[in-house]
Amino acid sequence: MVINVIRAPHVPTSEELWNAVVGVYFSLQARNPSIEPGIDRLRRLELRRVRETRKYLIDTFRDIALGMPFLDSLHPFYRELIELMIDRTVYKHSLAKVGHATKALSSIYRDTILSIRSATTNYDIIRARKKFLSRVRDLIMDLKPELDFLKGAAVRLDKLPNIEPGLFTIVVSGMPNVGKSSFVRCVSSGRPRVAEYPFTTKELHVGHFTVLNDVKIQVIDTPGLLDRPLSERNKIELQAILALKYLAKVIVFILDPTSHSGYSLTEQINLLREIRSGFSTPTLVLINKIDIATENEVDAALSNITVIDGSIPIFKVSTINCSGCKVVIDHIVDNYVIPMLKESLSRQ
Known part of the structure; x- marks a missing residue:
């Protein structure tokens, strides 16, 4: 299932909508010339105004009620991502109330049409207009x-x-300030913000690259995760969890063996252990910042990673200059993308 970016309709405030209604109503004028008696001419004008106003409001209400995404029909990733941002119950109630407003409007319309048609004086018609x-x-x-x-x-x-759940997706994970955004910039079209302080990435960023001529690969930069229980994670961190849960075909975990990220090797290893135990997705570990890391720091990282899983692929990179990043992508293509394509072809 491929979902492009979700677009919401324009939603006016109540004040904006009322001003628009007044504009629609009084923009309609009597058509000249006319030989009709004054009351018949006014009656025809007000009937037209009421009809056009009703049509405008019904179109507006329906555009909102039907144009906003139906959460239950979305891919689970998008559904849960949206529910991180807005209250699901209030959202569904609000859509239902706006949608049902067309029924109240129809009742107002019928009453007004009857009043205008049965009016015997100009005053009666104007009174019906004001009431409407x-x-x-x-x-x-x-x-x-x-x-x-x-x-x-x-x-x-x-x-x-603009994330497409149907694409082969690499999710880049790790603690804040370890080089996730820089890696995404190195290997894809994504241009997430890079800065020398933690929590620069506060939302998901996506990039793409193409292999084997026309196979599109998606790379997602996630907000940094901290070494703490899931129940204690904030909404920014939970975006990363959703990407890992629903989108990742391969997880690239980036580790900073130096002290520059502000997080200890122990904290990062604990996070890696949690990801390995929480997700069965194939995982690669990148030991980053080898341009500034000491040999002892790199060796310590290597020994701690192998304690968790001696078979996990490990790469040494420097995302500041993209050194070693292409090797990572080549490994993913050779070991995960191509086998997936072969399996897909064999099923056809």
Whole structure:
């Protein structure tokens, strides 16, 4: 299942919607010339205004109710990612209330049409118009909490990364400031922000590269994880967990053997152990910053990694200058991408 970036419809505030309704209503003028009596001309104009206003509001309500993503129909990664950002219960309630507003609007419309058609004076028609606009305004203002919530949700949805769950995906993981973003920049089109302080990456970033002429590979840079239980992780860290859980075909765990990241080797090894025990996905470990790491630091990292798993592939790289990064990608292509393609062909 391939899902491109989720686009949300424009959601106006209640004030914006009311101003738009007034604009639609009074933009319609009587058509000249006309030989109709004054009351018939006014009646025809107000009927047209009411119909056009109803159509505009129904289109707006439906665009919102049907244009916002249905969470249950999304890929689990996107569904849970969205639920990290917005309250699922409030979201579903808000969509339902906006969708059901068309029923209340239809009732207002029927009453108004009947009043205008049965009016015997211009005053009666104008009174029906005022009542119609007053009831429509009350309806719109009653939707204020829901429209405000959905407008905020739409802004968040528009900022979701353009991730395709169906692609072969490399998820880059590790503690903050170990070089994850630099690695993604080295091997893909992704350009996540790189800085010399932790927690620079606060959301998922995606890059791509192509192998074997037309096979598209996705690389995801994740926020840094800390050495602590899942229940204590914040929403930024949980984005990384979702990527590991639902997207990763290969996990690239980056480890900094130096003291520059601000996290000890023990903390990083504990995190690696947790990832290895929590996910069955093939995992590679990159010992980064070999341009500045001492031989003793590299050896200590190597010995600690092999204690966890003596068969885990280990690479020495320097993401500051991309040294060794191509070897990592070649290994992934040879050992995971090509076998996957062969298996796929054999099933056809």
